[in-house]
Amino acid sequence: xxxxxxxxxxxxPVLTEKTYTMMQEGKYTFKVAPDSTKPEIKEAIEILFNVKxxxxxxMNVKAKPKRLGKSEGYRSGWKKAIVKLxxxxxxxxxxxxx
Numbered sequence: 043x044x045x046x047x048x049x050x051x052x053x054x055p056v057l058t059e060k061t062y063t064m065m066q067e068g069k070y071t072f073k074v075a076p077d078s079t080k081p082e083i084k085e086a087i088e089i090l091f092n093v094k095x096x097x098x099x100x101m102n103v104k105a106k107p108k109r110l111g112k113s114e115g116y117r118s119g120w121k122k123a124i125v126k127l128x129x130x131x132x133x134x135x136x137x138x139x140x
Contacts, residue, residue, distance in 0.1 A: 056071040097126040
């Protein structure tokens with residue numbers, strides 16, 4: 043896989059309080075392309091961050107209904123991947139202030 047293809051699969055990291063606590067266990071969360079598969083996500087993470095991936099868990103986040111006054115609509119749904127790294131590997135770019 044080329045590096046440009048890997049950038050198309052991994053859209054951005056998800057950084058919340060919960061994901062920061064998961065990072066201490068070696069689990070990192072990413073927003074990924076809706077048509078990506080587990081093997082593609084694993085390969086993309088290994089190429090982009092130069093780490094060894096042990097496990098990939100994928101889930102679809104449903105669109106939420108939102109309303110502003112009379113206007114009604116939906117917040118867009120997206121695909122989330124939780125990546126568990128092998129022992130001893132860390133993604134330093136996402137560690138931040140841990």
